[in-house]
Amino acid sequence: MAGDLNAFKSELNALVRSQRAAYEADGFPSAQTRVDRIRRVVSLLAQNKDRFVAAISDDFGHRAREETLVDILAAASALKFAAENVQTWMQPDARHSITPGGEARVEYTPLGVVGVIGPWNYPITLLLSPLAGILAAGNRAILKPSEFTPRFSELLASLIREAFSPNEVSTVLGGEGRGAIFSEAPFDHLIFTGSTGVAKHVMRAAADNLTPVTLELGGKSPVIVTKQFDLAEAARRIMTVKARNAGQICLAPDYVFVPAGTERAFVDACVEDCAKMFPQGADSPQYTSIISDRHFQRLSALVDDARTKGAEIIQALAPGASGNSRRFPPTLLLNVTTEMGVMQEEIFGPLLPILSYDSLEDVTRQIRSGPSPLALYYFGEDDETARKVLDGTASGGVTINDVMAHVFCEDLPFSGIGDSGMGAYHGIEGFRTFSHARAIYLQAPGEAGMAAVNLLRPPFGPEFEDFISQAIKP
Numbered sequence: 001m002a003g004d005l006n007a008f009k010s011e012l013n014a015l016v017r018s019q020r021a022a023y024e025a026d027g028f029p030s031a032q033t034r035v036d037r038i039r040r041v042v043s044l045l046a047q048n049k050d051r052f053v054a055a056i057s058d059d060f061g062h063r064a065r066e067e068t069l070v071d072i073l074a075a076a077s078a079l080k081f082a083a084e085n086v087q088t089w090m091q092p093d094a095r096h097s098i099t100p101g102g103e104a105r106v107e108y109t110p111l112g113v114v115g116v117i118g119p120w121n122y123p124i125t126l127l128l129s130p131l132a133g134i135l136a137a138g139n140r141a142i143l144k145p146s147e148f149t150p151r152f153s154e155l156l157a158s159l160i161r162e163a164f165s166p167n168e169v170s171t172v173l174g175g176e177g178r179g180a181i182f183s184e185a186p187f188d189h190l191i192f193t194g195s196t197g198v199a200k201h202v203m204r205a206a207a208d209n210l211t212p213v214t215l216e217l218g219g220k221s222p223v224i225v226t227k228q229f230d231l232a233e234a235a236r237r238i239m240t241v242k243a244r245n246a247g248q249i250c251l252a253p254d255y256v257f258v259p260a261g262t263e264r265a266f267v268d269a270c271v272e273d274c275a276k277m278f279p280q281g282a283d284s285p286q287y288t289s290i291i292s293d294r295h296f297q298r299l300s301a302l303v304d305d306a307r308t309k310g311a312e313i314i315q316a317l318a319p320g321a322s323g324n325s326r327r328f329p330p331t332l333l334l335n336v337t338t339e340m341g342v343m344q345e346e347i348f349g350p351l352l353p354i355l356s357y358d359s360l361e362d363v364t365r366q367i368r369s370g371p372s373p374l375a376l377y378y379f380g381e382d383d384e385t386a387r388k389v390l391d392g393t394a395s396g397g398v399t400i401n402d403v404m405a406h407v408f409c410e411d412l413p414f415s416g417i418g419d420s421g422m423g424a425y426h427g428i429e430g431f432r433t434f435s436h437a438r439a440i441y442l443q444a445p446g447e448a449g450m451a452a453v454n455l456l457r458p459p460f461g462p463e464f465e466d467f468i469s470q471a472i473k474p
Contacts, residue, residue, distance in 0.1 A: 019140040022167035055151040061289040074125040081410040082132035101444030108435035110138030112188035120148035121248040133430025147175035214423030219373040220254040226380035235269035241403040247350035255353040274316040281318030282327040289326040299349040364392035371419035
């Protein structure tokens with residue numbers, strides 16, 4: 001095992017050096033080269049969508065075809081948006097000059113070699129959509145898919161080898177121990193998507209090389225439903241996302257606040273909606289399995305813990321057949337308390353605790369008192385109330401009157417805050433995350449430039465004193 005890991009480390013570091021050497025030899029790539037690289041990834045997705053569907057479904061035990069198609073769509077949309085805008089993003093930003101006739105600007109230059117560690121839940125989107133900003137910024141990239149999706153990872157590695165030179169984009173595979181080694185490699189930037197606990201190890205490992213990191217994590221993303229919004233329609237929109245991928249989404253609604261007295265009506269609406277989406281129960285071909293026995297057992301333990309502590313458990317679908325053991329039905333929980341495990345950790349599955357409230361101030365105070373989530377969802381028609389909720393909470397992103405819609409808007413940054421992450425990508429923010437903002441100043445010509453130089457050059461005279469006095473005057 002140690003020998004395999006040492007060999008992996010040696011090969012990875014050699015690949016980083018090779019990509020960096022190519023980056024240094026070739027110089028900054030043109031917009032045309034960047035667009036070509038991005039379009040190769042899009043073509044790879046379009047031409048192999050059925051192979052991706054089959055591979056990922058095998059990895060999950062069963063994953064709905066439509067789920068993987070959405071996975072592909074999200075990545076392709078990010079890449080195509082970058083290809084359409086990269087030439088504009090590359091243009092220098094003019095800034096204010098300090099002297100008349102001087103010029104100040106920011107040019108965005110590539111960083112070099114970027115490492116990408118992807119998760120298993122949306123293996124295409126969360127591994128390939130960062131490439132939109134990485135390639136648009138002119139970088140090289142090395143991808144590390146999750147060991148929980150081995151069939152997908154092997155397929156992707158094969159397709160990347162066909163589409164790219166190893167010095168442009170490469171994929172490395174492997175399981176236990178290799179993620180830590182990947183984090184220690186001397187990248188110019190590293191992006192990790194996964195859990196907060198693992199992210200701390202990634203950041204420590206990257207620190208040895210002073211590698212900057214972008215962390216896209218998770219957390220308990222809350223939903224607030226107000227009396228202003230139709231309860232059944234809110235339930236329909238919430239369950240659309242909560243049931244997607246069997247809740248295995250970093251942006252999935254983690255728990256819901258509803259007005260006191262409406263809890264049972266909300267549960268009934270959720271159950272009714274799930275029956276419409278999945279008429280065959282949890283065995284529906286459009287309902288996805290839990291990724292592994294370990295994660296299935298973790299979800300079962302959360303339900304058992306909540307039941308033991310007094311929660312009411314309502315299954316929104318008939319459970320899967322005995323031969324389909326990882327089909328975990330959407331499950332609603334009432335009478336939830338804070339000491340239950342479902343309220344202490346990110347659920348990452350189809351469990352939905354439902355809480356009631358009398359005062360929105362109490363809700364925002366409770367959200368604000370915990371770690372900042374990756375997303376916040378609010379349902380209401382009053383802009384003033386929405387403003388109070390926004391100003392009274394912190395989160396990575398927000399969707400109002402829907403769930404998760406903000407992540408599909410490529411012109412918005414995708415980011416966490418605090419325990420839910422740091423840094424942003426998608427759109428121009430992704431381009432800038434994976435670029436160096438290089439400050440460039442051109443001193444003014446002639447007398448104006450000479451006066452600026454002489455002002456700060458000994459011997460100092462009264463002009464310097466007058467300048468300082470005026471510059472610092474309130």
